[in-house]
Amino acid sequence: MAHQPLVNFLIAGVQKGGTTALFDYLSDYPDIALPSEKELHFFDDDARDWAQPDYADYHAHFPAPDGRPSGEATPIYAYWPGALERIAAYNPEMKLIFALRDPVERAWSHWRMEHARGYETRPFGWCIREGRERLADAPPQLRRVYSYVERGFYGAQLERVFALFPKHQVLVLKSEDLRREPGPVLGRVRTFLDLPPAPAPAPRESHIGPQSGELAAEDIACLREVYQADSARLETLTGIRFP
Template sequence: MDVPPTPFVNFVVVGVQKAGTSALFHFLAQHPQVAMPTVKELHFFDDDRRCWDAPDYRDYHGRFPRRRGCVVGEATPSYIWWPGALARLADYNPRLKVIALFRDPVDRAHAHWRMSRARGLDALDFSTAIRAEGRRLDGLAPQAPERRHLSYVARGFYGQQVDRLYDVFPRRQVLMLRKEDLANDHAATLARVFAFLGLPPAKIEPCRIFEGAASEAPAPQDVAYLAATYAADLARFALLTGLPVSAWAGGCARGPAPADGRCG
């Protein structure tokens, strides 16, 4: 019996919350020459409990279908942010291709807080939480779950994250996208993604990904506080990526959050 080879992951999708990573995972899984796991976010390379001195990839590879003639990939957004995850990915496959999705960092912070509140992980209001973040996270163990749940401000420093990404992967192996690209220019953006992965074109219909009920926007003073906090880093991010960000730093967060987004 001709058994297909063990999958070897060729690409990952990384990025930030509610930036289109779920939609892109869904679209990629529909391409006939892409093999993806049945679930998004395997969280293999950001798992500090594993022995990374001599990593065992067998259980990781076991999550992927065995299909010949396919590129193999997964989507775990936090790989770009979690300490050590990018270096572990590079050790696993130095030729790995990385697709990174971003959104307005102020909008992202508010969405992150709403998610933590909905899950019962944070009792603070948004204004208090973003100003207390440094104190709340200071002294926590590196692997403490609060670092994932309460890092509303920290995860918005995209320039720092891209600097770390380019430290371990050459730019030719990285494709940078904004949430707006996938939502507003679906076909052209997917064509870029498929070309980046060396795949033939495929017609994939757009979808609507539920984002939760409409919610109150952050207060203007909180938008201003975060916009000022991110200003220098956002300039660095724009310089590194070439992505247009003039509408960011609060532009998306000033109106009510949508009940759903085309590809959010």
């Protein structure tokens, strides 16, 4: 390997899955090294020369190596084409953490965020049906916005993960578990990072998005059908099942 990897774990997915809360919780532990900002968006940066990548500016976000696990949280890594392969090339021993949320709820939360920002003007029902065709011709920035449905195919994403990394380097969590009982979940994360038990930080809510509106029953049914095969794939891979 031509470089010495500094970062040895990533919260790599998923957007709107509780990654901000997880990052904030881990920031409370002095024996974990994190950058001051969440979402460095390094491995999903297609403008970089990935044939000869320079990691200097990435490493500049982190403290000097001192034996602590060093990581960051950019939840698009699980979804963005090429990101996982770049991570594997950077550090084949990287530990990856994924916080998964019911994909229907995740899609709805994603749409509400983009609608509140003004990036999305079409209704949710249209976006999850006809609007999926926009991804084929959309520029990269809008592919990030319009991927309400596509980011929820967790089974397909984890198949890519397990093709690149052994399963013992991957920890898959449910965001609702982190929200309801953060202590046991954080204990699992610390064990995964080879750290001893530590008192759990006080429960918190992080990055709560817009709460207006209601998810229509017909949209729920539509997405349940869309995700049916992938949900079975996810359950086979991880044992995790959503409604």
